[in-house]
């Protein structure tokens with residue numbers, strides 16, 4: 001897993017230069033590591049395909065052996081045919097009889113081979129296409145499963161995003177391409193070895209000359225593949241920027257701003273600029289590799305011609321037969337072709353395994369949010385829980401200061417608690433810590449007298465019903481959107497309707513074209529419905545009512561709602577919460593007046609706590625905030641009265 005640590009150490013530009021090995025031993029170790037890494041990644045891919053369907057490997061291996069043997073048998077049969085034809089021709093010239101069966105025998109073999117070849121090529125195509133889809137499916141599932149378990153804090157690291165992006169991009173064709181190339185290597189080796197054996201009859205030196213000619217080309221190819229890979233990896237930021245710029249211009253959510261502000265040209269120019277930088281480097285690499293390979297190809301063509309001349313001379317001198325000419329020149333062509341295929345295929349495998357490393361390192365990304373207890377504890381269900389923050393401090397990964405500082409507070413079973421504070425005070429962060437999306441940097445959070453880290457994380461998530469400030473909007477039906485908070489049980493339509501009523505959403509849902517079955521968001525459905533922000537928020541509140549949790553948490557659930565809707569929702573909560581522990585986050589303080597306990601957060605610290613009356617009496621921050629808000633409300637109330645008076649006068 002050296003790659004991961006390397007990645008972490010990389011500096012922001014993403015540039016990374018390996019030092020040159022100083023001693024021979026060091027160089028050998030480096031080579032050993034490269035080869036070891038290559039085979040372990042190749043092994044991983046084989047395992048992946050095996051997990052998909054074992055038959056894929058067997059089918060591809062069988063086809064590879066067949067495809068390796070076919071050209072050799074074919075060349076031998078062709079030479080035999082030519083030799084017999086030449087003999088028949090001479091016999092006919094001399095008026096002697098010739099057994100036609102002698103020609104027919106190799107011909108029949110040739111015919112059979114032609115059939116097998118066309119059959120195997122097509123079977124091969126079918127196998128590869130089907131296997132390709134199946135493997136992509138397996139890899140996507142693996143990525144989705146992994147993404148489910150990835151720690152929240154991983155999403156705060158750009159390098160993690162990079163990995164995720166690379167992994168899903170490589171999920172496509174890379175694995176099956178690598179497997180395909182590996183079996184190409186198998187069949188090429190089979191036919192190459194056979195042809196070398198044949199060429200031995202011509203001159204033992206011939207195969208070595210051919211191989212020696214291919215060597216420099218192979219080396220150049222490998223060097224350039226590695227260069228291209230390093231380039232692409234180093235310029236990962238460029239590529240992500242390219243993807244981002246083109247996404248901004250085509251993104252549906254941003255379409256409004258892009259049009260009004262004319263951002264399209266702005267981002268297109270940025271796109272062009274980044275592409276120019278990225279492309280110029282890549283072009284240089286492509287041209288370099290191409291120039292070298294052209295040079296080598298010319299040299300090897302010249303040598304090939306000389307060898308052909310040598311074989312022709314053999315026939316001319318009478319040391320070999322006509323069929324031998326076709327056999328040997330064919331073998332020469334096949335060996336040099338095979339060497340080229342071998343180089344290209346191994347280079348593809350090599351490059352592929354380098355890229356697939358992204359996928360492997362993403363799948364192996366360690367999970368830290370696991371139970372610290374040997375035997376994870378199951379939280380008790382359907383009871384009111386006691387929650388304690390004990391001197392909790394927290395710093396986001398990569399941040400330079402603590403977002404939460406020495407926070408201590410107790411939430412008693414069944415209490416309604418309101419977290420109050422300005423934007424950025426750390427309220428949402430406290431919720432994330434409580435629900436164990438992040439772990440505190442210092443201190444601990446207790447649930448029913450136990451550190452929450454001892455509980456089974458999945459079971460722990462289940463006791464919290466939480467609607468985040470940036471709750472999810474899903475392109476599924478209205479009813480499914482409401483039932484999102486309890487996907488363990490099958491969707492219960494009565495419960496959905498009841499929850500929608502409690503969340504004040506039921507009236508607008510009834511007006512939708514298909515009521516509760518209306519598809520939301522116009523992503524997939526022609527008649528998908530777009531909701532307003534406030535309507536979405538009502539749906540999210542309904543989602544909170546729907547869920548079967550012990551601790552209900554609502555992070556600014558009413559921020560986009562009008563005052564009347566807000567009041568109705570709070571009174572609904574009042575009647576519902578009974579013995580549930582409820583935590584509200586709000587900056588509208590009207591909701592706080594009925595709370596059992598109000599926690600006032602400022603700069604990640606708890607600065608005041610108590611109920612409304614106590615805090616008002618205290619005359620601190622809460623009292624100040626409350627009075628400001630109330631005053632603003634009172635002022636507008638005056639304006640309303642004034643407006644109504646003038647309206648009355650004008651009548």
Ligand SMILES: Nc1ncnc2c1ncn2[C@@H]1O[C@H](COP(=O)(O)OP(=O)(O)O)[C@@H](O)[C@H]1O
Pocket residue numbers: 156396397399403421422423424425426427428429430
């Ligand atoms: N993923 C994150 N990485 C780094 N800093 C973050 C992250 N999320 C929030 N913050 C920072 O933490 C602080 C508190 O944020 P938050 O808890 O969302 O505040 P609140 O909910 O009270 O408005 C803010 O300064 C914010 O910039």
Ligand SMILES: [Mg+2]
Pocket residue numbers: 427428429469555
């Ligand atoms: Mg918040």
